Amino acid sequence: MAAFLDMGGYAATVWPSYGVTAVILIGLLVFSLRQLAKRREQLDALEAERERSRNP
Amino acid sequence: MPSLLHSLASPARFQRISAHVFPWAAVLATGLIGCGLVWALVFVPPDYQQGDTVRVMYVHVPAAWMSMFCYAVMAVLSVSFLIWKHALADLAARASAPIGAAFTTVALITGSLWGKPTWGTYWEWDARLTSVLVLFFLYLGHMALSNAFDDRERGGRAAAILAVVGAINLPIIKFSVEWWNTLHQPASVLRMDGPTIHSSMLWPLLVMAAGFTAFYVVLLLIRIRSELMARRIEVLQRHRAAEGA
Numbered sequence: 001m002a003a004f005l006d007m008g009g010y011a012a013t014v015w016p017s018y019g020v021t022a023v024i025l026i027g028l029l030v031f032s033l034r035q036l037a038k039r040r041e042q043l044d045a046l047e048a049e050r051e052r053s054r055n056p
Numbered sequence: 057m058p059s060l061l062h063s064l065a066s067p068a069r070f071q072r073i074s075a076h077v078f079p080w081a082a083v084l085a086t087g088l089i090g091c092g093l094v095w096a097l098v099f100v101p102p103d104y105q106q107g108d109t110v111r112v113m114y115v116h117v118p119a120a121w122m123s124m125f126c127y128a129v130m131a132v133l134s135v136s137f138l139i140w141k142h143a144l145a146d147l148a149a150r151a152s153a154p155i156g157a158a159f160t161t162v163a164l165i166t167g168s169l170w171g172k173p174t175w176g177t178y179w180e181w182d183a184r185l186t187s188v189l190v191l192f193f194l195y196l197g198h199m200a201l202s203n204a205f206d207d208r209e210r211g212g213r214a215a216a217i218l219a220v221v222g223a224i225n226l227p228i229i230k231f232s233v234e235w236w237n238t239l240h241q242p243a244s245v246l247r248m249d250g251p252t253i254h255s256s257m258l259w260p261l262l263v264m265a266a267g268f269t270a271f272y273v274v275l276l277l278i279r280i281r282s283e284l285m286a287r288r289i290e291v292l293q294r295h296r297a298a299e300g301a
Contacts, residue, residue, distance in 0.1 A: 014097075033278060042289055046296070
C-alpha cells in the first residue's frame, strides 16, 4: 500500500493531478446540478404565480 | 449534419431524447471512469523512462482531447445558430463553454504538474502549451460575451462569432507539435500511421477517454436543460413586468 501511495517516488506529481481533475470535474457537475435545481424552483414559483393571476 | 441539427432544434424533442440518453451516459461515465482509474493507477506498468509520472497521461490526454472536441461542437453549434437561428444551438453553445473551460483547465494543470519532473519546468511558452492557453481564454471570452448584453440574442451572436473565428485555433493546437519545434512531444495515438504507444497503455487511455466523453454528455445535457429553464424564466419575468406595467 505504501509503495502504491509513493508512486515510485512521484506521489507529488501523480496524486495532485488526479485530485485536481476530480475537484474540477466533480465541482462543475455539482455546480451545474445546483444551478439546475435553483432554476427549477424559480421556474415553478413563476409558473404557479402566473397560474394564480390567470385564475384568481 | 444540418438535418441532425434541425431535428434536434426543437426543445420538446431535445427533452425527449435527453431523457433517454441521460441515464445511459451517466452509467457509462461512472463505469468507464471507474474502470479506467483502477486500470491507470494500479495495473498499468510504469513507463521505462517516465516511471510512474506516466499515470498523469490517463487524465491529461483525455481532458486535452475533450477540450478540443468540446470546442469543435461549440463551433458547429455556433454556425448553426448564426445561419439557421436555432435558439437551442445558442443554448447548447452557452452550456458547452464552461465544460470546455473545465477540461482545458484540467489539461493545463495536469500537464504542468507532469512537466516539472519530466521537463524540469511547470511551464514553457512553446506552441502547444500557448495555443491551449489561448483555447482556455477563448472559452472564457465566450462565457463573458454571451452574457455581456441585455439582449440575450445579441450576446449569443457575438459569442457565436467568437467561437467560429476561434476555431482556427483547433488545427493550430493539433499540428503545433509538428509545425514548430515544441517541448511538448508529438502525437502518439492520433497519427496517420497508427498509434506508437504500447497496447498495455493505449487501452486504459481509450477507456478513460470514452468515460470522459460520456461525462461530457452528462454535463452537457444537465447544462442545456438548465439553460432552457433560464430562458423560460426570463420570458416569464418579462411577461410579469409587462403585466405589472
